[in-house]
Amino acid sequence: xxxxxxxxxxxxxxxxxxxxxxxxxxxxxxxxxxxxxxxxxxxxxxxxxxxxxxxxxxxxxxxxxxxxxxxxxxxxxxxxxxxxxxxxxxxxxxxxxxxxxxxxxxxxxxxxxxxxxxxxxxxxxxxxxxxxxxxxxxxxxxxxxxxxxxxxxxxxxxxxxxxxxxxxxxxxxxxxxxxxxxxxxxxxxxxxxxxxxxxxxxxxxxxxxxxxxxxxxxxxxxxxxxxxxxxxxxxxxxxxxxxxxxxxxxxxxxxxxxxxxxxxxxxxxxxxxxxxxxxxxxxxxxxxxxxxxxxxxxxxxxxxxxxxxxxxxxxxxxxxxxxxxxxxxxxxxxxxxxxxxxxxxxxxxxxxxxxxxxxxxxxxxxxxxxxxxxxx
Amino acid sequence: xxxxxxxxxxxxxxxxxxxxxxxxxxxxxxxxxxxxxxxxxxxxxxxxxxxxxxxxxxxxxxxxxxxxxxxxxxxxxxxxxxxxxxxxxxxxxxxxxxxxxxxxxxxxxxxxxxxxxxxxxxxxxxxxxxxxxxxxxxxxxxxxxxxxxxxxxxxxxxxxxxxxxxxxxxxxxxxxxxxxxxxxxxxxxxxxxxxxxxxxxxxxxxxxxxxxxxxxxxxxxxxxxxxxxxxxxxxxxxxxxxxxxxxxxxxxxxxxxxxxxxxxxxxxxxxxxxxxxxxxxxxxxxxxxxxxxxxxxxxxxxxxxxxxxxxxxxxxxxxxxxxxxxxxxxxxxxxxxxxxxxxxxxxxxxxxxxxxxxxxxxxxxxxxxxxxxxxxxxxxxxxxxxxxxxxxxxxxxxxxxxxxxxxxxxxxxxxxxxxxxx
Numbered sequence: 175x176x177x178x179x180x181x182x183x184x185x186x187x188x189x190x191x192x193x194x195x196x197x198x199x200x201x202x203x204x205x206x207x208x209x210x211x212x213x214x215x216x217x218x219x220x221x222x223x224x225x226x227x228x229x230x231x232x233x234x235x236x237x238x239x240x241x242x243x244x245x246x247x248x249x250x251x252x253x254x255x256x257x258x259x260x261x262x263x264x265x266x267x268x269x270x271x272x273x274x275x276x277x278x279x280x281x282x283x284x285x286x287x288x289x290x291x292x293x294x295x296x297x298x299x300x301x302x303x304x305x306x307x308x309x310x311x312x313x314x315x316x317x318x319x320x321x322x323x324x325x326x327x328x329x330x331x332x333x334x335x336x337x338x339x340x341x342x343x344x345x346x347x348x349x350x351x352x353x354x355x356x357x358x359x360x361x362x363x364x365x366x367x368x369x370x371x372x373x374x375x376x377x378x379x380x381x382x383x384x385x386x387x388x389x390x391x392x393x394x395x396x397x398x399x400x401x402x403x404x405x406x407x408x409x410x411x412x413x414x415x416x417x418x419x420x421x422x423x424x425x426x427x428x429x430x431x432x433x434x435x436x437x438x439x440x441x442x443x444x445x446x447x448x449x450x451x452x453x454x455x456x457x458x459x460x461x462x463x464x465x466x467x468x469x470x471x472x473x474x475x476x477x478x479x480x481x482x483x484x485x486x487x488x489x490x491x492x493x494x495x496x497x498x499x500x501x502x503x504x505x506x507x508x509x510x511x512x513x514x515x516x517x518x519x520x521x522x523x524x525x526x527x528x529x530x531x532x533x534x535x536x537x538x539x540x541x542x543x544x545x546x547x548x549x550x
Numbered sequence: 551x552x553x554x555x556x557x558x559x560x561x562x563x564x565x566x567x568x569x570x571x572x573x574x575x576x577x578x579x580x581x582x583x584x585x586x587x588x589x590x591x592x593x594x595x596x597x598x599x600x601x602x603x604x605x606x607x608x609x610x611x612x613x614x615x616x617x618x619x620x621x622x623x624x625x626x627x628x629x630x631x632x633x634x635x636x637x638x639x640x641x642x643x644x645x646x647x648x649x650x651x652x653x654x655x656x657x658x659x660x661x662x663x664x665x666x667x668x669x670x671x672x673x674x675x676x677x678x679x680x681x682x683x684x685x686x687x688x689x690x691x692x693x694x695x696x697x698x699x700x701x702x703x704x705x706x707x708x709x710x711x712x713x714x715x716x717x718x719x720x721x722x723x724x725x726x727x728x729x730x731x732x733x734x735x736x737x738x739x740x741x742x743x744x745x746x747x748x749x750x751x752x753x754x755x756x757x758x759x760x761x762x763x764x765x766x767x768x769x770x771x772x773x774x775x776x777x778x779x780x781x782x783x784x785x786x787x788x789x790x791x792x793x794x795x796x797x798x799x800x801x802x803x804x805x806x807x808x809x810x811x812x813x814x815x816x817x818x819x820x821x822x823x824x825x826x827x828x829x830x831x832x833x834x835x836x837x838x839x840x841x842x843x844x845x846x847x848x849x850x851x852x853x854x855x856x857x858x859x860x861x862x863x864x865x866x867x868x869x870x871x872x873x874x875x876x877x878x879x880x881x882x883x884x885x886x887x888x889x890x891x892x893x894x895x896x897x898x899x900x901x902x903x904x905x906x907x908x909x910x911x912x913x914x915x916x917x918x919x920x921x922x923x924x925x926x927x928x929x930x931x932x933x934x935x936x937x938x939x940x941x942x943x944x945x946x947x948x949x950x951x952x953x954x955x956x957x958x959x960x961x962x963x964x965x966x967x968x969x970x971x972x
Contacts, residue, residue, distance in 0.1 A: 432945050432946075432947065435947065436946070436947065436948065443948070443951075444948050446941075446947040446948055447947065447948035447949065447950055447951075448950075449938070449950055451947075452937065452938065452941035452942070452945075452947050452950075453934065453937040453938075453941065455941055455945060455947065456882070456936070456937035456938075456940035456941045456944075456945070457882075457886075457937065459879070459940060459944065459945060460859075460879055460882050460883060460886070460940070463859055463862075463863065463879055464855045464856070464858075464859045464883070466862075467855065467858040467859040467861070467862040467863075468854075468855045468858055468859075470862065471858050481813075482812075482813050485813065485816075486854075489850070489851040489854055489855070490855075492848070492851055493851055493852070493855050541844050541847050541848060541851075542844075544847035544850070544851070545843045545844065545847055548816075548817075548820075548846075548847055548850060
């Protein structure tokens, strides 16, 4: 069902986004990126930056700016198109880094990095996860002080677009408390191993830090902020963008499925007239609409920094995680054999949906968080 | 005075009135779930309803010529928000909800000018409570397949048949009744709606004992009830059109609480499951505790998504931004959530839900939900009917071949019997 909740400005943003995608990177072109070692084109990245893909969460004085005064809501409009058209690149982590630097960075960090992130000239990604993929609040990356330097030892895993990133915002631990460090990937001792990724339009890396020496001012905000609160906020941003992106992909995939069932004929009838398939699709629409309702609410609450944002975000993530995979599986089921071919776009959507939800929406983990948030 | 100032004033007057006249709602009794009502309580409830009506808070958007206030939807929304913490009188429980949210809009949309002027004020003031006479022992989800007949006799109609599952009909004054007025045409084309006086000598209303032992629903035996043309609602033989508008009201409007979700409302909503987990000895056994906690947050999550979905679709329906059939998504959401949650509750409670000391009769409520959680999966059009509506009207999927749409109704049952014996 069409969503008519957009403002006029958001409608313009949406139109400019889909026009750009249709012109520069439609599905046929996305398919070809599978064998590209970087996974996207840097000129294309600068084009997406001009549309505001990486600048909405950055303050205006650093080259950022949103559309309606509700930056997260505006950005969710873009995220929907990113998912719907399987756009590659560092969309989610680059926005998280932009937001973190803009809110918590030192004057130097903001000045040096933010205008270049907003313009797409510099690729930045966020590295919050341990090598095994767990959310370890930085435990797997030790940061120690050595006079006016810091030394990084350990690893970060499942870092999206790490192989092409110029800078990382890595989560580590200093004196037993979490910190975030701005690290150039060209620093001596940083090793990025590119992993094979289920999502053919994404490059995921594992990063090893082998006595990486950096000036102490490379700690985010000079190490003075409340990192736990920062991580919470950054996580919330990543989750709502991941959910919005997933909804775009799911919605597109589901529409494809409904249309296909109207045209494919078997036993003398369009297969979409069989009650077994109609009921399955009605159920999937219910789940999809549930996901949309939850994500719209979560987006609004994160944008407003509502006091219950952590709870709403985790409920939304858990729900989307469960139903996105179910809906995707059912779409494949309705397509039958034709959906099992490499040439069909269906598997590209399934790969994107599963990868995004695994990265940010893992149900078991969010339920555990909720057990703490809502403990009676 | 600007519209906003007027609305603010309206709200503050309302607050004062509510605080002075209505009791606060207690958290553990959901609105409208008063089973097994006594006649005296109903009579008293009617007087309370009259007070609310006379204060101007019932029929807020109903035109003044029909006894309403003729105000805007914004005024009505203020009432919904402000009154949600109070016991708003529903003298006959579910029958009162049906009267206000289903029968009233159906009459306003389909009634004649005279019917609206005569009937609507009596509904608003609580003097007349209506019940729906829709389902029958042999027809429910296939509503157009009902067997009750209204036969023309001179300038009157003679109504004969049996109706079933009418909520609160023992306390109601009238029934809005669907009957077949022409069996010689296909099923959708020979139906007509009537207003049936339930206190008539030729009407017998009997409570039906349900599987959980309670008696909320009734059956009605209509034994040659004589009705005049002035009781016909909508056009003769064009009853299916009216049915569609009535069912839409029933699906969309009946069950949605539009108050915003808060941490507190979510805590209250999951409190029953938390209590069950406590009673199941949760603190003593770690694995069980963990499983129960996860189950509670899962149900909390799904209850919240369900509410959020309903608010979103209801808002879209109100603005006309979606196909009216999208109301079936709300109904299907209720019809799937209830049973799932009931089973989660049973799992959390463990064996405590199947046997309990006789001194604690309330422990049986949970096992009861095992039945009752399915109520909305069946009532008001089963989940399967909602899935048909969603797939055909919202998604635009092709209809299945029909075995009864194109033949006279009198041949339908005969042919179906042949199918079984073949």
